[in-house]
């Protein structure tokens with residue numbers, strides 16, 4: 149599923165960085181969540197989910213006014229997000245998925261998907277646009293379907309957690325060599341480089 153290439157993030161210590169999440173269903177997990185992730189929360193109202201669907205690429209080409217999200221669908225969105233977070237962590241750890249999370253994903257996927265419409269003009273150009281209005285249930289169904297594809301596709305074993313001990317961010321490593329270690333080079337990659345440099349300087353100083 150096409151997604152924006154980077155999710156803008158701000159760390160607890162105020163550093164701005166961007167994460168290439170690699171999949172729409174992982175992108176969605178970055179909108180917030182339960183527990184510690186509540187501080188990232190961006191889905192406060194149904195309108196927030198509509199706006200996210202447009203900027204994330206799930207409802208590419210649509211405007212927030214084209215996406216009609218009911219209050220109940222926002223509740224379902226949070227449930228799906230927890231199921232996706234849990235499932236992605238289990239995939240990253242190579243642990244079998246939980247039946248409860250899988251049931252939530254499957255139930256969500258039963259709703260109708262986003263509907264493509266052919267747009268053809270008199271000059272012969274042909275493009276695709278989503279049928280509108282788009283419903284919250286369609287957005288969630290598309291995310292659940294993306295999660296099913298991810299969990300059963302070639303990148304299932306490329307779901308990774310950032311290599312920094314103190315970073316829980318997840319991503320799908322879509323790089324050709326599959327050697328990606330960090331949520332973002334500009335965040336944890338650089339912190340690791342600095343740590344390694346300090347350690348090496350320490351070694352020299354103690355000689």
Ligand SMILES: [Zn+2]
Pocket residue numbers: 310311312315316317330331332335336
């Ligand atoms: Zn990280």
